[in-house]
Amino acid sequence: MSALSIEMIEGGVLSPEIKSSTPSRNTKLSNGIHGDDADRYGLKMNVRSLMEKWGHLMVYCMIFTVGFIAGPILFRLYFLHGGSRKWLSSALQSAGFPILLLPLGILYVKRDRAVPQADFFASPKLLISSILVGVLQGGSSFMYSYGLSFLPVSTSSILISTQLIFTALFGLILVRQKFSLFSINAVVLMTLGSVLLGVGQNGDSPEGVTSLQYLLGFVLSIGSAALGGFILPCIEVAYAKANKVITLPIMLQYQFFMAFSATIFSIIGMIVNKDFAAIPREASEFGLGKTEYYLVLVSSAVVLQIAYIGMLGIIFCATSxxxxVVSAASLPLTEIAAVIVFHEKFTGVKGMALAMGVWGFISYFYGSYKEHKKQTEEDNTKTSSKPIHHCSTVVDKIIG
Structure with missing residues (x-):
């Protein structure tokens, strides 16, 4: 870098440290960079930042998908082989929160010392919001566990995918979520798929489950999806009203306190239902063995916590x-896993509902691609309309 210290050029806007001494667009800077070249450098940094954001988003989508698939399989395994404690399985969906202390500790030790320590920690307002959302999450987890105890994994997963409908509805109300024709198409397709599933599941009840229990499981699964659909926009609102940049450490802190609150909610239910006293007996009678019983419980807690991190990361990088949409898009893999592991029936109705879900997912992402492409073309048009100065060598040197 030359004598002129440029510490940050983001989106074509120079940092406050040098803004006052910035020459006009048609003059030449002391280091040989014209004002337009600085704009081009800012655009290049924007592109690089955008690529990093998409990379992070893909990672969050992957870990959310893995957790979304493995979680129902592990919980259904628990219920099929003798597990019956609904409050326990509800608590497991958030009880893995202590593992978040490891990445938080590493991030704290390796933080930039030049950044104020207060910027590392979430504000009290944001933490209070996470605790309140955690209570809602605890209620959603209980309804999900109760519903899954009476339903096949494949059916439960398709019902839970209706969360997208409620997310879209509450997103429109709470965060003024913008809808394109593609996102509307995705919501409509997944809604129709769920309705089709609901009216066409004769004979789908697992062995030993009565029609009344099946109906109760169906209703509770829809209720869990509705509450989950309300929670996602609530988190997005909390991020927007945080009055500070939402960093990875702050996101992990939000998840920590949200999961802690949800776990306390479920533990209270366990105490009332006397689940703690029943765990040793249930472990000794578990169909796969005592060791496997505890292994299933621990694995469920860890897998679901990882899934929640992915979910918050997606909201952080994109929208609720x-x-x-990603949870609904994970449905095909969950269906395949359920058929392979539990030999569940895969009927034509499920196939049609699944096809609608995949179609809706593709529609949403194609719409996002079109919107991103249009925005990129508009940015390029604005840049190309400016005078071009041949200082690429100096700019490349700075970027390098």
């Missing part, structure tokens, strides 16, 4: 609606 996308988090709902």
């Amino acid at each position: 609606l996308l988090a709902g």
Whole structure:
């Protein structure tokens, strides 16, 4: 870098440290960079930042998908082989929160010392919001566990995918979520798929489950999806009103306190239902063995906590609606896993509902691609309309 210290050029806007001494667009800077070249450098940094954001988003989508698939399989395994404690399985969906202390500790030790320590920690307002959302999450987890105890994994997963519908609805109300024809198409397709599933599941009840229990499981699964659909926009609102930049450490702190609150909610239910006293007996009678019983419980807690991190990351990088779309898009893999592991029936009705879900997912992402492409073309047009100065060598040197 030359004598002129440029510490940050982001989106074509120079940092406050040098803004006052910035020459006009048609003059030449002391280091040989014209004002337009600085704009081009800012655009290049924007592109690089955008690529990093998409990379992070893909990672969050992957870990959310893995957790979304493995979680129902592990919980259904628990219920099929003798597990019956609904409050326990509800608590497991958030009880893995202590593992978040490891990445938080590493991030704290390796933080930039030049950044104020207060910027590392979430504000009290944001933490209070996470605790309140955690209570809602605890209620959603209980309804999900109760519903899954009476339903096949494949059916439960398709019902839970209706969360996208509620996310879209509450997103429109709470965060003024913008809808394109593609996102509307995705919501409509997944809604129709769920309705089709609901009216065409004769004979789908697992062995030993009565029609009344099946109906109760169906209703509770829809209720869990509705509450989950309300929670996602609430988190997005909390991020927007935080009055500070939402960093990875702050996101992990939000998840920590949200999961802690949800776990306390479920533990209270366990105490009332006397689940703690029943765990040793249930472990000794578990169909796969005592060791496997505890292994299933621990694995469930860890897998679901990882899934929640992915969910918050998707909201952080994109929107709550996308988090709902990714959960619905994970449905095909969950269906395949359930058929392979539990030999569940895969009927034509499920196939049609699945096809609608995949179609809706593709529609949403194609719409996002078109919107991103249009925005990129507009940015390029604005840049190309400016005078071009041949200082690429100096700019490349700075970028390098």
